[in-house]
Amino acid sequence: xxxxxxxxxxxxxxxxxxxxxxxxxxxxxxxxxxxxxxxxxxxxxxxxxxxxxxxxxxxxxxxxxxxxxxxxxxxxxxxxxxxxxxxxxxxxxxxxxxxxxxxxxxxxxx
Amino acid sequence: xxxxxxxxxxxxxxxxxxxxxxxxxxxxxxxxxxxxxxxxxxxxxxxxxxxxxxxxxxxxxxxxxxxxxxxxxxxxxxxxxxxxxxxxxxxxxxxxxxxxxxxxxxxxxxx
Numbered sequence: 282x283x284x285x286x287x288x289x290x291x292x293x294x295x296x297x298x299x300x301x302x303x304x305x306x307x308x309x310x311x312x313x314x315x316x317x318x319x320x321x322x323x324x325x326x327x328x329x330x331x332x333x334x335x336x337x338x339x340x341x342x343x344x345x346x347x348x349x350x351x352x353x354x355x356x357x358x359x360x361x362x363x364x365x366x367x368x369x370x371x372x373x374x375x376x377x378x379x380x381x382x383x384x385x386x387x388x389x390x391x
Numbered sequence: 392x393x394x395x396x397x398x399x400x401x402x403x404x405x406x407x408x409x410x411x412x413x414x415x416x417x418x419x420x421x422x423x424x425x426x427x428x429x430x431x432x433x434x435x436x437x438x439x440x441x442x443x444x445x446x447x448x449x450x451x452x453x454x455x456x457x458x459x460x461x462x463x464x465x466x467x468x469x470x471x472x473x474x475x476x477x478x479x480x481x482x483x484x485x486x487x488x489x490x491x492x493x494x495x496x497x498x499x500x501x502x
Contacts (some may be wrong), residue, residue, distance in 0.1 A: 285433075315490045324481055324493040325434065328418045338404050371490070378424065379491065381433035 284308060285372050287382035294389055302385050304370030307351065314346055315379060317369040321346040325369055329355060336352045360389040393418065395484050395494035401499045405468050412467040412497045416484030422446075423465040425457055426481040433480055440465055455466065477501045 286305045294342045298346075313332055317325035331337045331344040331353065343356040353372070357364055365384050373379030396415045416423050422441045429493050430483045436449040442457035446492035463484075469476055477500050485490035 287433075289431075297502075313490065317493075324496045327490050327492060329491045343425075378436060378439050380436065381426075383431070383433045 284380045285370055286381035287370050287385045288369075289383055289385060291386040291388050294360050294387070296360060296362060296389055296391050298360050298389075299371065300360045300364065300389070302355040302357075302368050302370075304353045304355075304372075304382055305351055306353070306370075306380075307374040308372065308374070309348075311348075311351075311372045311374060313373045313379065314344070314353045315371040315373070316342075316344060316353075317371060317381075318364075319367045319369055321386065322330055323364075328384075338346050345348065357387075360387075362391055367387050396483050397480075397493055397494035397497050400495065400496060401493065401498045403502060406407030406472055406501055408472050409468065409470050410472060410499060412469075412480050412482075412486075412499075413464065414467070414494060415462075415464045416482075417486065417492060420484035420486035421463055422485040422494075423459055423463065424483045424485070425465070425467045426483065427451075427494075430478075430481040430494075442461075444484055452491060453468055472501045474501050 287296035287381045314331040319325045329344040345354045368382040369384045370382040424439040428434045438457040439447040443459045459465045459487040479496045482494045
């Protein structure tokens with residue numbers, strides 16, 4: 282059983298649309314949740330972290346966490362072609378050893 | 392401020408050889424973790440060190456080992472390289488509650 286699950290995609294959205302990326306996890310005592318963006322051939326870059334149920338907004342990005350459903354999502358508003366990348370969901374406990382999903386490939390087409 | 396630095400950037404090794412990868416964390420960060428990322432997969436956890444002590448180990452064979460030095464830099468060693476060890480090796484440092492910051496990685500190719 283995979284601990285962090287993501288649809289590998291690709292998710293294709295038109296420029297200007299909202300991209301919705303989803304992630305489920307199996308460890309009920311998880312406390313920390315992260316979204317990373319990874320461009321092809323590059324290392325992951327942290328874009329959002331969330332620790333409490335609800336929404337957290339940062340610019341065009343909104344992370345949503347529902348611990349009861351063991352579900353975390355990332356919304357990207359006004360998607361741009363430069364947002365095209367793989368988005369990795371990571372889930373961890375207080376020991377700072379997050380487990381990563383395999384990532385969802387996002388393609389934003391003009 | 393310098394971010395997480397890794398060396399070398401790229402490496403080509405032959406099966407059976409040994410390799411050492413190096414990482415310097417962000418200044419002030421005491422935790423260093425190593426991940427392996429195979430193409431098309433998410434990063435897989437290998438080791439975590441905190442204050443020079445091993446705090447966690449992933450499901451990797453004993454051919455993989457690591458250590459952390461007094462200045463918090465770290466080395467990852469892999470012995471008896473296999474073709475399947477070809478991957479991007481990522482080092483990440485953590486400080487406070489803000490998750491991991493990754494270095495640019497070392498691309499290892501085993502031929």
